[in-house]
Amino acid sequence: MTSTLPRTLTRELPQHEGQTVRLQGFLHARRDLGGVQFLVLRDVSGLTQCVGSGLELPLAESSVEVVGRVKAHPKAPGGFEVQVESFRVITPAVEAPPVEIPKMEWNVNPETMLDYRVVTVRGLKERAALKVQAELVAAFREHLNTEGFTEISTPKIVSAGAEGGANLFPIDYFGAPAYLAQSPQLYKQIMVGVFERVYEVAPVYRAEEHATSRHLNEYLSLDVELGFIESEEDVMALQNRLLAAIMERLKERCAPEFALLGATIPDVPAHIPRIPLMEARQLVTEKYGHAVGGKDLDPEAERLLSQHYAETEGSDFVFVTKYPRAARPFYAHPELNADGTPNAELTRGYDLLFRGIEITSGGQRIHDHAMLLESIAAYKLRPESLEGYTEVFKYGMPPHGGFAIGAERLTAKLLGIANVRYARAFPRDRHRLTP
Amino acid sequence: MTSTLPRTLTRELPQHEGQTVRLQGFLHARRDLGGVQFLVLRDVSGLTQCVGSGLELPLAESSVEVVGRVKAHPKAPGGFEVQVESFRVITPAVEAPPVEIPKMEWNVNPETMLDYRVVTVRGLKERAALKVQAELVAAFREHLNTEGFTEISTPKIVSAGAEGGANLFPIDYFGAPAYLAQSPQLYKQIMVGVFERVYEVAPVYRAEEHATSRHLNEYLSLDVELGFIESEEDVMALQNRLLAAIMERLKERCAPEFALLGATIPDVPAHIPRIPLMEARQLVTEKYGHAVGGKDLDPEAERLLSQHYAETEGSDFVFVTKYPRAARPFYAHPELNADGTPNAELTRGYDLLFRGIEITSGGQRIHDHAMLLESIAAYKLRPESLEGYTEVFKYGMPPHGGFAIGAERLTAKLLGIANVRYARAFPRDRHRLTP
The missing domain is CATH 3.30.930.10 (Bira Bifunctional Protein; Domain 2)
Structure with missing residues (x-):
């Protein structure tokens, strides 16, 4: 079920410190550190680091929704992170992207980058x-x-x-x-x-x-x-x-x-x-x-x-x-x-x-x-x-x-x-x- | 010689009542009434009726410059006319337009209108x-x-x-x-x-x-x-x-x-x-x-x-x-x-x-x-x-x-x-x- 909270964008997080928000975007990156899961959600306004555990994470670039609490965190991009309360896959990616989106550089294989431009x-x-x-x-x-x-x-x-x-x-x-x-x-x-x-x-x-x-x-x-x-x-x-x-x-x-x-x-x-x-x-x-x-x-x-x-x-x-x-x-x-x-x-x-x-x-x-x-x-x-x-x-x-x-x-x-x-x-x- | 007055647009005339202005535009229409000449100048903002005498008027659609005095005139388009003090042809039309611009109607000869669209x-x-x-x-x-x-x-x-x-x-x-x-x-x-x-x-x-x-x-x-x-x-x-x-x-x-x-x-x-x-x-x-x-x-x-x-x-x-x-x-x-x-x-x-x-x-x-x-x-x-x-x-x-x-x-x-x-x-x- 869709949360009834309105959608919040990454750039609006500072206005919501301590509150529970609903984010939507693409799963930009993910990392497991001994039971703690870090996922980076990318929306049109930036990247949000989200922290959870026990989540079934889909492939990168899946579109996802996170409901969670906003917490100041100096090391996170933008200075805030979201502690995941619920997580939903909106549309799963069915294949891993041909290139790792967070690691791309224009000067590496420029033709390949253009071949996979979509x-x-x-x-x-x-x-x-x-x-x-x-x-x-x-x-x-x-x-x-x-x-x-x-x-x-x-x-x-x-x-x-x-x-x-x-x-x-x-x-x-x-x-x-x-x-x-x-x-x-x-x-x-x-x-x-x-x-x-x-x-x-x-x-x-x-x-x-x-x-x-x-x-x-x-x-x-x-x-x-x-x-x-x-x-x-x-x-x-x-x-x-x-x-x-x-x-x-x-x-x-x-x-x-x-x-x-x-x-x-x-x-x-x-x-x-x-x-x-x-x-x-x-x-x-x-x-x-x-x-x-x-x-x-x-x-x-x-x-x-x-x-x-x-x-x-x-x-x-x-x-x-x-x-x-x-x-x-x-x-x-x-x-x-x-x-x-x-x-x-x-x-x-x-x-x-x-x-x-x-x-x-x-x-x-x-x-x-x-x-x-x-x-x-x-x-x-x-x-x-x-x-x-x-x-x-x-x-x-x-x-x-x-x-x-x-x-x-x-x-x-x-x-x-x-x-x-x-x-x-x-x-x-x-x-x-x-x- | 170009007047040193800044250019005034038709829509700005009400702010210049009683003053001398410099207008530039196209000669939209012209009429001679026993020595009194009416010319209508068209610029991007509208039509200005100008009144003069003894002017050598070029063909319609020539681009022209009028320097003259702004006078309230209820019957003129926009409520003002310009009394011509000097008149200059910027670029003369070398042929009369194939269609009279002020009299065109879409429903008359639509193909001809499109042929002469320029x-x-x-x-x-x-x-x-x-x-x-x-x-x-x-x-x-x-x-x-x-x-x-x-x-x-x-x-x-x-x-x-x-x-x-x-x-x-x-x-x-x-x-x-x-x-x-x-x-x-x-x-x-x-x-x-x-x-x-x-x-x-x-x-x-x-x-x-x-x-x-x-x-x-x-x-x-x-x-x-x-x-x-x-x-x-x-x-x-x-x-x-x-x-x-x-x-x-x-x-x-x-x-x-x-x-x-x-x-x-x-x-x-x-x-x-x-x-x-x-x-x-x-x-x-x-x-x-x-x-x-x-x-x-x-x-x-x-x-x-x-x-x-x-x-x-x-x-x-x-x-x-x-x-x-x-x-x-x-x-x-x-x-x-x-x-x-x-x-x-x-x-x-x-x-x-x-x-x-x-x-x-x-x-x-x-x-x-x-x-x-x-x-x-x-x-x-x-x-x-x-x-x-x-x-x-x-x-x-x-x-x-x-x-x-x-x-x-x-x-x-x-x-x-x-x-x-x-x-x-x-x-x-x-x-x-x-x-």
């Missing part, structure tokens, strides 16, 4: 990472709402890629060719015409063949777009305020999770430092002797540039600005020359680096219809394939810009998780389609 | 519908957060369908067969083992060939799952509280949108009436002479049952409970007989009807591993194809249940929008893959 995801560190991500996303929305943004939901089945044709997953849409959206880029721009300031939190898809520790084939994109701006400075200023609000909330709500993972929550400077890409490449070469390949920053250059700003300005963040057109898509707004004409080389696009890795691409977008058509021609793209995109620019789109943050990459970097796959509940990668 | 979505009613949906979704999250739920993000690329094999969109996943997820059913159940109470707001996909006014091929699903329940009554009680919280928030924040659309926000009873499906079928037949086909309720029966509860109990909502196994998927928890054995016919699944239409399927799920395998056999499904699903039930899953609400269908029904496609920014249907 149960390894119950681990305390796994849970902490996903909890931090949920709070991060909630803080993202909450802050943008205070700045007058509206949440949107845009199609993930599209007829063409927003970033060009590469890296798309094909879908059979009632016999017609379609693709999974790489980004809500076009749609969030259209919606600036409706709500002026919009955001979306939704999955995006990149069919990238290579497997790296920083890429996922499906990830949660935190997308922002705002209209009636003067330049990309307005976009960076918004992102600066947003990051500060996110870290503030994480400090309030996720201190235990950061402690468990041995990670620290960064301070966000009131004005995150900015450096134009060309100067950044030069700095890295001159200060660290690292020759930067390509037109962008390579991973080592990102790391060194971050190191520089951490050392000289105490900032974990740096905006790298004025990306060249060659490293940006056709819709990036060109930098303007002193006479107001578009600069042929540079854009108003930026990246944000955090602790050595790019976590955002953003910038101002082209809003002028004629300029957009010229850019499409300059990029040697077929204007017909972009008609759906260019159509809306006939109707007075205001100057606008935005950015996107990969939720898992930011979570992983915040928590010091080396592989971004562990910042997603059920990651998809080149070889992983289950669970 | 600009018709700017219409006031279109915007109101999407705004209501954004608030509805925010209220959904906010209430669940207060009840200790955690937000999750689960894969939309899956190796098999949660509801069986039908109606799946195939994806080419690096050469391997995969599908778009019909529902996060399995994944939200797994995550009950981690956070006990979870929700997800994300797109889901149904490759249904038929086009109806109530179905979309891509829609936003509001998914909930909670563990450590006693029965489906706990799930319905949660949904009852949740709906009350959502309608409360809509009353606080969306009164203008409901007024614009001529719709009323329902009162949610403290205890939404419940009726078992078999009794509901009988009631509809006896009271209204409607013979119900199939094993469920047909659309006419849903309408009549809702009418009955509106008339007799003043409730816009009714739970239809105890669905037969034949009308539910294999994971639905059977009703229990008095001796605790599973009932062979009935489940603990329910539907929620709102104003004549089903807006939710929910219920308790099977948590016992042996019972789940028996159910899979009874449904004549191949257990191998469900191994990923059954795996987690080896590890002590507590009794749990949940439900899903289609955000667009609820929005449409709340606002009296006859076709659910107008409750989505960019709908996907049998023939529509763009914009």
Whole structure:
């Protein structure tokens, strides 16, 4: 029979010292010490050590109920233990878990951990990472709402890629060719015409063949777009305020999770430092002797540039600005020359680096219809394939810009998780389609 | 040159009576009356009538800036107008919009409206519908957060369908067969083992060939799952509280949108009436002479049952409970007989009807591993194809249940929008893959 006591959570135990409570959760661990039984019950709010004797204990991970008396106990997790008065198995585990949940480490057999993700995801560190991500996303929305943004939901089945044709997953849409959206880029721009300031939190898809520790084939994109701006400075200023609000909330709500993972929550400077890409490449070469390949920053250059700003300005963040057109898509707004004409080389696009890795691409977008058509021609793209995109620019789109943050990459970097796959509940990668 | 005044929004005008303000927005409408020019500026917060003369006005939908003096004017929208001191075109429209935005009606040429959605979505009613949906979704999250739920993000690329094999969109996943997820059913159940109470707001996909006014091929699903329940009554009680919280928030924040659309926000009873499906079928037949086909309720029966509860109990909502196994998927928890054995016919699944239409399927799920395998056999499904699903039930899953609400269908029904496609920014249907 079920006790008539209301359920108490682990985190509420201090309010119930000396009282009898009813706990429910999973049997996290068990130990027999010469007739005295220690069982650790895991619920959503933490671990409770329970002490009893003569109990018929089921396999680990069974869901169980304990009714017992709360007693202060300095050595128990949380400072309290429960002396078992009655014990009930709610649902027995029928097999021992393939991995001992209390002893898991990410660095041991990472593929095995992901193969058994349906149960390894119950681990305390796994849970902490996903909890931090949920709070991060909630803080993202909450802050943008205070700045007058509206949440949107845009199609993930599209007829063409927003970033060009590469890296798309094909879908059979009632016999017609379609693709999974790489980004809500076009749609969030259209919606600036409706709500002026919009955001979306939704999955995006990149069919990238290579497997790296920083890429996922499906990830949660935190997308922002705002209209009636003067330049990309307005976009960076918004992102600066947003990051500060996110870290503030994480400090309030996720201190235990950061402690468990041995990670620290960064301070966000009131004005995150900015450096134009060309100067950044030069700095890295001159200060660290690292020759930067390509037109962008390579991973080592990102790391060194971050190191520089951490050392000289105490900032974990740096905006790298004025990306060249060659490293940006056709819709990036060109930098303007002193006479107001578009600069042929540079854009108003930026990246944000955090602790050595790019976590955002953003910038101002082209809003002028004629300029957009010229850019499409300059990029040697077929204007017909972009008609759906260019159509809306006939109707007075205001100057606008935005950015996107990969939720898992930011979570992983915040928590010091080396592989971004562990910042997603059920990651998809080149070889992983289950669970 | 840009004025140095900060931008003022339409809704802030009453605080600025007699002052000069700077407005930015879209040129919603324009009229010349013998030298006096009326222009209506649309920003995110409403419409402002501006009065000037000698202005060179661009095409409708251009984005524009007006600097002028705020004057009380009872006949103007909002009770204030702005006397133009200076006027600037921010971005000119280069073509007149294909449809006059202020004069659009959903019932005129609905397909044309969707063809030109990139600009018709700017219409006031279109915007109101999407705004209501954004608030509805925010209220959904906010209430669940207060009840200790955690937000999750689960894969939309899956190796098999949660509801069986039908109606799946195939994806080419690096050469391997995969599908778009019909529902996060399995994944939200797994995550009950981690956070006990979870929700997800994300797109889901149904490759249904038929086009109806109530179905979309891509829609936003509001998914909930909670563990450590006693029965489906706990799930319905949660949904009852949740709906009350959502309608409360809509009353606080969306009164203008409901007024614009001529719709009323329902009162949610403290205890939404419940009726078992078999009794509901009988009631509809006896009271209204409607013979119900199939094993469920047909659309006419849903309408009549809702009418009955509106008339007799003043409730816009009714739970239809105890669905037969034949009308539910294999994971639905059977009703229990008095001796605790599973009932062979009935489940603990329910539907929620709102104003004549089903807006939710929910219920308790099977948590016992042996019972789940028996159910899979009874449904004549191949257990191998469900191994990923059954795996987690080896590890002590507590009794749990949940439900899903289609955000667009609820929005449409709340606002009296006859076709659910107008409750989505960019709908996907049998023939529509763009914009």
